Amino acid sequence: MSRSPTTQTPFSAWKTSITDADDTTIRYRGRDVARLMTEASFSESVFLLHRGRLPTEGERRLIDAILIAVADHGPGSPSAAAARVVATGNRAAPEAAVAAGVLAIGDKHAGAGVACMQLLAEGLQLALSDSLSLDQVAGRIVSAARARGERLPGLGHRVHSTDPRTAVLFNLAREYGLAGDGVALMLAIERAASAHIKPLPINIDGALGAVLHDLGFPPLFAKFVFIIGRVAGLTAQVYEEYTDEKPMRIRIPVTYEGEPPRD
Amino acid sequence: MSRSPTTQTPFSAWKTSITDADDTTIRYRGRDVARLMTEASFSESVFLLHRGRLPTEGERRLIDAILIAVADHGPGSPSAAAARVVATGNRAAPEAAVAAGVLAIGDKHAGAGVACMQLLAEGLQLALSDSLSLDQVAGRIVSAARARGERLPGLGHRVHSTDPRTAVLFNLAREYGLAGDGVALMLAIERAASAHIKPLPINIDGALGAVLHDLGFPPLFAKFVFIIGRVAGLTAQVYEEYTDEKPMRIRIPVTYEGEPPRD
Amino acid sequence: MSRSPTTQTPFSAWKTSITDADDTTIRYRGRDVARLMTEASFSESVFLLHRGRLPTEGERRLIDAILIAVADHGPGSPSAAAARVVATGNRAAPEAAVAAGVLAIGDKHAGAGVACMQLLAEGLQLALSDSLSLDQVAGRIVSAARARGERLPGLGHRVHSTDPRTAVLFNLAREYGLAGDGVALMLAIERAASAHIKPLPINIDGALGAVLHDLGFPPLFAKFVFIIGRVAGLTAQVYEEYTDEKPMRIRIPVTYEGEPPRD
């Protein structure tokens, strides 16, 4: 038995500023978890873990509203469908089914929230640097998308003609004085798209992207908040698959269009 | 181009009792999502999605407390470590890193909650069928585990001598009159284990398992609630890895102990 | 900025007997990868990585045959369907789609190989300890499954009345003198099931489980070899989805059967 060290590199401890734990306490961002458990809600803790402070009442309500808005959209949405298909073959590892659902939350399914926040940040930067109005910026954004033949992130929905979650979110943001330039530019883009392309109402990705921008979150958080909320729905979908359906019941009909038999 | 139908089976629509969506509304378990967004918290919606009704105040507080309790335990826990390792090689797909974290939530990491709920259900069934006291049942459970050389689920923790989250959860359950036979039997098992093995305080898996049993949840929900809560921490861990660390910075030192060179 | 070490534990290098790498060489099980690249096939390297030695010609051909047999079964199988559904929402991270396909390879989809190998090992142990013939053992196995109302692993297929891969594999094993007690007991189980239940031909899971038993592999390898082979098909499925289909084209029809509107 030979024994040669493949890596001599000493190991450096990983650094973190999120959670500290010792023998008898756990702290998130310096706050005692035991106390958070009795005094805070989960959505406040989501905010705390990501921002390093507890939210105000308005911030807390917006995070709650977003998490609820994205929690489920039935078994036919790609994330839930992926979870269900994995669950049909894998009854022993529910975490595998939930993880497959998370993996479907890519650039096309719910990815528009991230793209929207990047678009809003760039647009607002442009308004500032070139002294443009939000309507002017929105006009440029819509023209550029048309010229490239690309879809505008955050507009339109394959199921809803009007996404019922958008108005609720924007109204909540206004109620708490938290609707800012992000929401304003998103609405300007909706107007410009309706004028120059066709009516394309803001969907939940556009709505949460605008609100999260105004709350000061980085673009990636649009995906993270979608995942956190959606996992609630995915677990319910997997549980329903396990309890109401037989293993291997899912069979997708397929038409073969390839080469004919060659031997 | 040949064209032969591989599957003639007609497709049956998937059935669900969780979420309904039409052109302008979305409903979870019959409740309008727009209204939930303004009136409910996320933890209430988690309860609604899984149970079909909104929780009472006490139930809501216990779900919040559990979700907070499991949200993070630092980057060294297997779920966060898996997310971080994937993030070191994959900066373009944060959903991949979060999903890897979910995949670590298996039978050994946080799986004790499920095992605990099964143990409690069986133990309480035995108490009923054989007219035994909870202490008698606990004694049998501990003896059986010792005889098989197995660990008791829900007791002991590799970091904490006393898990700071257990007492908080049990106190909340008592405060709302929601601590029942599950909590009582779990405490009896802790006493029996301390008497016959060694002091093994109830950990968060045991605590949430006992409370969820008394709230009427099925065993699988112990894993689901852990995943929902932990995803909040995993997203924060992935974001910290992306912003504070360079790609491919993680290198695990390795010692090779296998065959010497053979050619 | 406080700075408290959460974990004082020093890090122990991970141990391995599989691969060793230094500045200029890589070795699998002691064999120079540069030389394997010119002298060996991939299936030989799969054998080497798992068994610590290169295969004989017969062993190599059986591994190749098994890997080919399981490589694909069209987009409707749960693993390919899961990969396709994730790919519909995630065009930026093909690894996410492939991983979702791997996650569907659970206890029900392809898990029968593992169950089969365990069943064969137990059955052969019983034949030895109780001096039973393989037909007697097979009879007991079939009776026990009928008594418990359980399906026998490795028999029957939802698409094929006769799995075309089984005979090929058994014939190859016989040709090289590698068919042993595992194959013999599997065939005895097929006979007993046909006599006492209904005609249930050995499927690919049963065939590869029997052959891998006779090659001396542990039960888990039945799942591993399925994953290795199937990943070839999953990558082709994901590529076809990316190139032939539009993002978000997959929509599973759903019927809602839950609570009516409640507000």
Place this chain on the structure above:
Amino acid sequence: MSRSPTTQTPFSAWKTSITDADDTTIRYRGRDVARLMTEASFSESVFLLHRGRLPTEGERRLIDAILIAVADHGPGSPSAAAARVVATGNRAAPEAAVAAGVLAIGDKHAGAGVACMQLLAEGLQLALSDSLSLDQVAGRIVSAARARGERLPGLGHRVHSTDPRTAVLFNLAREYGLAGDGVALMLAIERAASAHIKPLPINIDGALGAVLHDLGFPPLFAKFVFIIGRVAGLTAQVYEEYTDEKPMRIRIPVTYEGEPPRD
């Protein structure tokens, strides 16, 4: 119980040109799987599934060599480390550990192969359109990367000063007359980088990217072939973790650098 159809959309069967299966046969790209099992190797089937035809001898040997080259790099590489970390918490679902390893194969870990193939395709296009020599193209590529402060894909390795797999692959390609413009441009980039930056030998990602370009594969195949090959190593790593190590043995040392206690 209300019953409202959420989706009226009829289901369209999924189309595929890869695999066809009926009651008694399975065909990959028109070829009988039973015959492939006796006549082909797995690497030939990988080629067939992705290209629609069987490879020539040289093509087959190059695919074998690439699959072997990437199969493993010890437990410290991000893909194997992710698989090991998931395995430490999840002993019941080996597919979860393997999938986590696949998820680490992102843009930074092995993603350079895809980036390389795109770079080579663009560079060769530029050579054609602007009548430049490969050395001129290479010079521009290196200058552009320096100007943007970006790393060149396919050059350098964190473990190897000379990647032992590169020369083997290029020699094999030359031996079979399959080394073309892709290999030539890759070597020109290596020379230009050495002249203007520092010695940066072509690593396995650069080598397989160049060879796969010359074999006519699309860029994504660089990631797919890496995944197919690496899964062989990941399964061996997970098996070693399961058999040689205790559950939950992995503990990453962590230093907390965040906010001090705040309550």
